[in-house]
Each structure stands twice: as structure tokens, then as C-alpha cells.
Amino acid sequence: MTTPTPDFIEAIRATAASLRDELVADLRHLISTPSVTGEEGAVQEVVEAQYRRLGLEIDRWEPRVADLADWAEHVTEVENYDGRPNLVGVWPGAGGGRSIILNGHIDTVEPGDRENWTYDPYGAEIVGDRLYGRGSCDMKAGQIANQYAVRILQSLDVRLNGDVILQSTISEEDGGAGALAAVLRGYRADAAIITEPTELAVVPAQGGSLMFRIDVPGRSAHAATRNEGVSAIEKAALVLAGLLAFEQERNHSIDHPLYRDIANKIPINVGTLRAGTWPSSVPELAVMEGRAGLVPGEDLDTFKAQFLDRVEAIAAADDWLREHPPIVTFLTGQFAAADVPVDAPILTTLASAHKALTGAPPAMTAVTYGADMRHFVQAGGVPCVMYGPGDVRVAHYSNEFVPISEVVTVAETLALALCAWCGVAG
Numbered sequence: 536m537t538t539p540t541p542d543f544i545e546a547i548r549a550t551a552a553s554l555r556d557e558l559v560a561d562l563r564h565l566i567s568t569p570s571v572t573g574e575e576g577a578v579q580e581v582v583e584a585q586y587r588r589l590g591l592e593i594d595r596w597e598p599r600v601a602d603l604a605d606w607a608e609h610v611t612e613v614e615n616y617d618g619r620p621n622l623v624g625v626w627p628g629a630g631g632g633r634s635i636i637l638n639g640h641i642d643t644v645e646p647g648d649r650e651n652w653t654y655d656p657y658g659a660e661i662v663g664d665r666l667y668g669r670g671s672c673d674m675k676a677g678q679i680a681n682q683y684a685v686r687i688l689q690s691l692d693v694r695l696n697g698d699v700i701l702q703s704t705i706s707e708e709d710g711g712a713g714a715l716a717a718v719l720r721g722y723r724a725d726a727a728i729i730t731e732p733t734e735l736a737v738v739p740a741q742g743g744s745l746m747f748r749i750d751v752p753g754r755s756a757h758a759a760t761r762n763e764g765v766s767a768i769e770k771a772a773l774v775l776a777g778l779l780a781f782e783q784e785r786n787h788s789i790d791h792p793l794y795r796d797i798a799n800k801i802p803i804n805v806g807t808l809r810a811g812t813w814p815s816s817v818p819e820l821a822v823m824e825g826r827a828g829l830v831p832g833e834d835l836d837t838f839k840a841q842f843l844d845r846v847e848a849i850a851a852a853d854d855w856l857r858e859h860p861p862i863v864t865f866l867t868g869q870f871a872a873a874d875v876p877v878d879a880p881i882l883t884t885l886a887s888a889h890k891a892l893t894g895a896p897p898a899m900t901a902v903t904y905g906a907d908m909r910h911f912v913q914a915g916g917v918p919c920v921m922y923g924p925g926d927v928r929v930a931h932y933s934n935e936f937v938p939i940s941e942v943v944t945v946a947e948t949l950a951l952a953l954c955a956w957c958g959v960a961g
Contacts, residue, residue, distance in 0.1 A: 539891055539951060547892070550687045551947045558683050558946065559666070559939060561585055563659035565641075565675040566668035572642040572708045576618045582641060582678065582703040583622055589685055591624030591701060598705075598716035606719075606914065610710035611868040621713050622703040623722060626685055632696025632958035635881075636727035636917065637949065638714060639678035640707030640907060643670035644931050651933035665936040673930035676937040677730025677923040677945070678703055684949030697957030700724055707907050710868040714907035718915040726881035726918045726956065727911045728949070732925030733902075735893075735941060737886055739879065739920050740793045740901035741908050742801070743829035743872030745838060748822060749774060749846065750862040753855075755819035764817030765855050768810045771821035774861055777849035778803050778827075791830045793874075793901035800903060801828035824866070828903055831874035839865060870905025873912040875920060881956065882920050888952035889922075893944065902927070922948075 551558075570578035579595070586593055598616045622641075628634070646656035646669045654660045656669040666676075681701050688695070700722060704713030731738075751771040756764025782803040794800040805825035811818030829838055846863050850856035875882065877899065889897040904927070911919035924941035 539954070544891055544951065546691055547687055547947050547950050550690050551683070551943050554683060554686060554690065555943060558679060558942065559661070561682070562666060562671070562676060562679040562942065565678065566659040566666070566671050567657050569657055570641050570643055570670065571645050572706055573619065575642050575705045576620065578641055579620050579622050579703060585682055586622065586624035586701065589624065589626065589682060589689065591626055594623040594625070595620050596720070597621070598712055602719055603712060603715060606715055608867055608869050609871065610706070610712040610715060613712075616705070616712070619705050621705055621716055623717060624701040626695075626699040626701070628695045628697040628699070628957055629960035630696060633726070633956055634698040634700065634724035635953065635956055636700045636702060636722065636724045636911070637681035637684065638702040638704060638727055638729045638907065638911075639674055639681055640705070640713060641675070641678060641703045642705055642708050643673065644708055647933060653934050661939070664938050664940050666939055667934060667936045669935055672732045672925035672935050672937040673927065674731050674923065674925075676925055676942045677732070680730050680924060680942050680945035680949060683946035684953060687946060687950040688953065693954065694960040695953060695957040696960050698724070699953060699957065704907070710870070711907045711910050715910045715914060718910050723915045723917050727908070728881070728885065729906065729908055729919060729921045730923035730945060731906055731921045732927045732930060732937070733921055733923050734926050735889070735922070735924065735944060736898040736900045737882055737889070737920055737922050738900055738902055739877055739882055740791070740831050740874035741872065741906045741921070742901070742903040743833065743835065743909070744870040744905045745827040745829065745835065745842060746866040746868050747827065747842070748824045748864045748866060750864075751821040751823065752859045752861070753817065753819045753821065756817040758815040758817060761817050764819075767818045767821035770853070770856055771808065771810065771823055773853055773856070774823065774846065774849055775805055777845065778805075781845045789830055791832060791901070793877075793899070794830050797901065797903060800830055802903060803827045829872045831872040833872055835869060835871050871909050871913060873909035874901070875912065875918045879918050879920070881918050884955050885920060885922055885948070885952050888955060889948045892947050892951060897922070
């Protein structure tokens with residue numbers, strides 16, 4: 536497609552405006568249908584009905600654990616995916632154009648304590664430009680933006696040359712089994728866009744994470760004679776302090792250009808600590824579980840070795856831990872880091888479409904969290920970027936929300952980008 540004309544850009548805007556109420560209604564329907572990871576079946580029924588309204592060719596299937604066996608470390612271990620279907624809808628092109636995947640995960644985290652919510656997490660309430668609810672930002676808004684990009688073009692009687700593959704995938708929050716299963720099922724394309732919440736920035740790089748458990752031994756004793764024992768909690772505190780020093784060293788040494796302005800590029804966090812069995816006993820074991828970050832270019836296996844070396848060095852500096860070393864176990868659900876070149880064709884196409892519609896180029900940034908783009912890049916060999924509505928800082932929190940105006944902007948931008956990427960028939 537040549538440079539879009541002002542009339543065509545205005546037609547996209549006008550069509551999006553005419554569809555706004557329907558977009559909001561469809562997004563509210565998704566938000567009001569709970570879809571916590573592991574319980575995605577009901578919401579996929581809703582998405583399938585939305586896909587069928589678009590006339591897409593539907594593929595619905597439940598991933599099999601055996602099919603993911605070669606990548607088992609990269610997804611959380613489960614017994615099966617029964618009742619948790621993946622959903623793909625294909626809008627076939629006329630032929631001869633580049634294909635594209637528009638992906639969005641449909642699962643969400645738990646809403647948490649309802650007392651912390653001003654708004655019902657499944658009420659999909661609207662206040663001004665904000666639509667509140669669990670999954671509004673992360674990332675049901677992105678799912679709807681993908682659909683309405685196609686809807687806008689269909690309303691304008693635009694036929695593309697290349698195939699557009701919409702995906703509603705499960706299990707992203709605990710490792711991305713759904714997106715991986717789609718790749719392994721054969722869904723590959725010339726490019727992919729994931730509409731994760733990026734505040735309309737184009738994101739060509741996602742961080743990785745190493746999930747770990749550390750068993751820290753102590754020696755039990757009665758609390759009245761605590762000096763006869765060794766508190767595993769106190770020793771766990773030494774290990775944590777050493778890991779945070781490791782985090783600081785790594786932050787100083789990493790020079791990835793897209794991460795330079797991020798204060799903590801590779802966070803190390805201990806999310807759970809379990810220790811002791813009785814208040815008046817010295818705890819003999821502390822179990823720490825957490826996450827350590829990586830940036831693109833760092834190999835997961837190499838970083839595992841570095842992590843083990845650091846825990847060993849921490850233990851070597853303490854008399855007790857030197858003789859009773861902590862035991863490190865790496866958990867499933869590992870997120871490898873991934874990126875694409877900043878001049879990748881899909882990135883420049885998307886950025887040009889954003890600028891044409893908004894009048895300004897999008898920000899380009901990296902993120903420290905893991906996401907499904909790694910599966911497209913590494914398992915599928917598909918260039919992938921993220922671009923979507925909402926701020927990830929409100930995801931997973933109470934009163935999660937997404938600006939409706941950003942959802943509309945993403946739908947408009949994607950519609951224009953699809954024309955440039957896939958080509959317009961006729």
C-alpha cells in the first residue's frame with residue numbers, strides 16, 4: 536500500500552467512532568466474564584461468538600501437555616488443559632500479501648481482596664474515559680482492539696491480500712502455554728503484534744525471568760535457648776541481601792540500549808517465604824521462592840549457572856551456610872528474554888501507522904516483564920512486537936482500568952497497519 540491518503544485515514548477514524556459503542560459493549564462483556572488462569576473456558580465462548588460475527592475461520596482446541604513437552608520448562612507444569620480452549624480466527628486474504636498474527640491472551644490474575652476495589656472487578660463500570668475491571672487493561676482491551684481493527688476494515692469494504700490471524704490464547708499469566716501451543720500447531724506468519732498494555736508505545740524487547748526456589752537450612756531449638764539453634768529465617772535474610780547486591784551489580788553492567796533509562800532492568804524478587812512450624816521454636820528450614828530478571832541477549836541456561844554461583848558465594852561467606860549450603864531449584868514457567876531489531880519491518884510499519892493517525896511517532900521502549908512475544912520469536916521464528924492500550928502499572932492491581940480512547944486508537948492504528956503490511960486487494 537502506498538502512503539495512506541488523508542481521506543482514507545479520516546474514513547478509519549469515522550468508522551471507529553461509529554463502532555465505539557459496540558466496541559465498549561464487547562469489551563464490557565469480556566470483562567464481566569471471569570477468566571482467571573485455569574478457568575478460561577467461559578470467556579472463550581464469548582470470544583468465539585465475537586469472532587464468528589467477523590466471519591472468521593475458527594479453530595478451537597485444548598492444548599495437550601505432550602505437545603509442549605520439548606518446551607516444558609518454559610510453561611507452568613499442569614496435569615492437562617481440559618476445558619481451557621485456545622481460539623484462533625483467520626480472516627483470509629485474497630493472496631499474495633504478507634500475513635500477520637494479532638495476539639491477545641484471555642486469562643487474568645485473581646481479583647484479590649474485593650475490599651480493595653472501589654469498583655466491582657467484574658462490573659465493567661465506566662467513569663469518564665476509564666473502563667474498570669479485572670482484565671480490562673491486561674489484556675482484554677487488546678483482544679477487542681484486535682477484533683475491531685478487522686471490523687473497521689470490513690466496514691470500509693477493504694479486502695487485504697495477506698491473511699490476518701486473530702488469537703485468543705490461554706495461560707499467559709503463568710508461562711504462555713496457549714501462545715506456545717498456537718505456534719506449535721503451525722500458526723506462524725510474516726509478523727505478529729501482541730496488544731499488551733504499552734500506553735501506545737511500540738515495544739520490540741521484553742525481559743525474561745528465572746523462577747527459583749531456595750531451601751535455606753537452619754537448626755531447630757527451643758526459643759528459650761535460641762542461641763543453641765540457627766534460625767533459617769535469619770540465614771534466608773542473608774541470602775536475600777546477597778541476591779539484592781547481585782541485582783545491583785547486574786544493573787550496573789547491563790548496557791542494552793533499550794533498557795538504559797530503566798532504573799531496575801533485571802529485578803530480583805522473593806515473593807514467598809515459608810519458615811518454621813511453631814512460634815516458640817527456632818525455625819530449621821526457610822523456603823524462598825522468587826523471580827530473577829534477564830534482558831534480551833542473556834541466555835537462560837548461562838544465567839542459571841551465574842545465579843547458582845552467586846548463591847554459592849553468598850553461602851561461602853557465612854560459617855553456617857558454608858557447611859549447610861542452600862539448595863536452589865529452578866521452577867517451571869521460565870520466561871526467556873526476547874527482542875527484534877528496532878528497524879524490523881513490522882515495527883516501522885506499525886510506527887508509521889501510529890504517526891499517520893495521531894500526528895506523532897510512538898514512543899519506543901523495552902519492558903522488564905516476560906510476555907508471549909518470546910514464543911513467537913524463539914519457537915516460531917516470527918518477528919513480534921507489542922503495542923496496546925493501557926498502563927501495565929495498573930495491571931494485577933485493584934481498580935485496574937483501561938482508557939477507552941486508547942483502545943479505539945489501537946484499533947485504528949492496527950487497521951491502517953494491516954493495510955500497509957498485508958496489502959489491499961484490487
